[in-house]
Amino acid sequence: MNDTPAWLSPAEQHAWRAFVRLQQKFWPMLERDLQAHKLSGADFEILVALTDTPDGRRQFQDLAGTIEWEQSRLSHQIARMIKRGLVAREECAEDGRRAFVAITPAGRERIEAAAPHHVATVRRLVIDALKPDELATFARLSNRILEQLDDVPPRPSSRSSRR
Amino acid sequence: MNDTPAWLSPAEQHAWRAFVRLQQKFWPMLERDLQAHKLSGADFEILVALTDTPDGRRQFQDLAGTIEWEQSRLSHQIARMIKRGLVAREECAEDGRRAFVAITPAGRERIEAAAPHHVATVRRLVIDALKPDELATFARLSNRILEQLDDVPPRPSSRSSRR
DNA sequence: TGCATATAGATGACATGTCATGTGGCGGCG
DNA sequence: CGCCGCCACATGACATGTCATCTATATGCA
Numbered sequence: 001m002n003d004t005p006a007w008l009s010p011a012e013q014h015a016w017r018a019f020v021r022l023q024q025k026f027w028p029m030l031e032r033d034l035q036a037h038k039l040s041g042a043d044f045e046i047l048v049a050l051t052d053t054p055d056g057r058r059q060f061q062d063l064a065g066t067i068e069w070e071q072s073r074l075s076h077q078i079a080r081m082i083k084r085g086l087v088a089r090e091e092c093a094e095d096g097r098r099a100f101v102a103i104t105p106a107g108r109e110r111i112e113a114a115a116p117h118h119v120a121t122v123r124r125l126v127i128d129a130l131k132p133d134e135l136a137t138f139a140r141l142s143n144r145i146l147e148q149l150d151d152v153p154p155r156p157s158s159r160s161s162r163r
Numbered sequence: 164m165n166d167t168p169a170w171l172s173p174a175e176q177h178a179w180r181a182f183v184r185l186q187q188k189f190w191p192m193l194e195r196d197l198q199a200h201k202l203s204g205a206d207f208e209i210l211v212a213l214t215d216t217p218d219g220r221r222q223f224q225d226l227a228g229t230i231e232w233e234q235s236r237l238s239h240q241i242a243r244m245i246k247r248g249l250v251a252r253e254e255c256a257e258d259g260r261r262a263f264v265a266i267t268p269a270g271r272e273r274i275e276a277a278a279p280h281h282v283a284t285v286r287r288l289v290i291d292a293l294k295p296d297e298l299a300t301f302a303r304l305s306n307r308i309l310e311q312l313d314d315v316p317p318r319p320s321s322r323s324s325r326r
Numbered sequence: 327t328g329c330a331t332a333t334a335g336a337t338g339a340c341a342t343g344t345c346a347t348g349t350g351g352c353g354g355c356g
Numbered sequence: 357c358g359c360c361g362c363c364a365c366a367t368g369a370c371a372t373g374t375c376a377t378c379t380a381t382a383t384g385c386a
Contacts, residue, residue, distance in 0.1 A: 015302035097364040129311035139178035148292035260334040
């Protein structure tokens with residue numbers, strides 16, 4: 001049943017390695033960069049999602065959906081952020097099961113302080129590395145892979161069916 | 164000192180979002196895929212690095228350098244893998260401080276069992292999403308960003324220096 | 327030789343993520 | 357009305373990563 005090549009061709013290997021190394025190197029750098037403002041990438045993402053609304057609050061589910069996080073992960077993260085005073089949990093009057101997450105003034109200060117530096121870093125590390133048309137190409141190819149990921153979510157527990 | 168745009172242009176924003184979403188979506192998928200063989204991505208990387216040598220062993224430092232991991236992270240990871248019987252620690256005769264990490268027969272079985280499925284998944288998720296020339300372009304742009312990361316490692320604790 | 331310092335790696339504390347499971351509120355149906 | 361099952365979120369156990377610190381060995385040099 002070995003109807004796919006056992007390993008990648010040199011060109012494929014090259015591309016795969018570049019892809020992997022980029023990801024493994026880039027995120028830690030960005031995380032470390034945010035640490036200067038005592039924020040994790042996770043914190044940042046939550047705070048951005050909250051400040052994207054006019055009143056700085058979102059329903060828990062809405063938030064989870066927006067940033068595409070598992071419910072459990074978000075629950076833990078919010079619990080930690082509450083402890084640090086960055087966000088607050090608010091009850092939902094209509095449905096006792098639901099909850100809101102709201103950014104606190106302290107949280108707003110923190111992200112407003114961190115954002116400019118963060119954007120500058122993103123620019124420095126990624127945007128500036130490519131010319132505008134290259135950046136567009138990169139985005140197009142990235143999106144293509146993303147679509148592929150969406151198309152093939154069910155994991156075929158083994159290499160059973162070919163394509 | 165705000166000599167860089169406060170935020171990204173729409174095109175830049177688009178590219179940045181694609182980049183982020185790709186990474187945040189892809190790795191978890193790959194990790195889950197490996198879980199079918201009870202291996203984490205970290206386990207897999209270690210085992211691959213070990214099987215890349217003729218005798219399946221490497222000096223600790225050599226290993227850390229090869230996969231570009233912090234020493235501490237590797238130390239913890241190896242400790243966990245030893246508990247699970249995937250690798251073994253061996254002493255170094257010449258220098259009592261140094262250590263070797265060697266793959267065990269059990270470890271070898273595990274990775275040999277997991278590799279084909281893993282490669283097929285990589286192919287399915289990434290390689291097959293792009294045509295060969297697109298894949299080459301993607302690799303080229305990825306490498307360009309990687310070079311940029313290498314060029315700008317010292318993090319400018321603030322937007323102090325001009326650019 | 328004999329100590330100061332560097333080096334290799336281990337370890338502890340803690341942040342974060344996943345999976346499985348718990349808990350309380352809601353809604354629907356007998 | 358009352359119970360059953362679903363829903364939204366919380367929680368606990370555990371894997372993983374980071375940073376700071378510890379330990380033991382090796383090395384340089386008085």
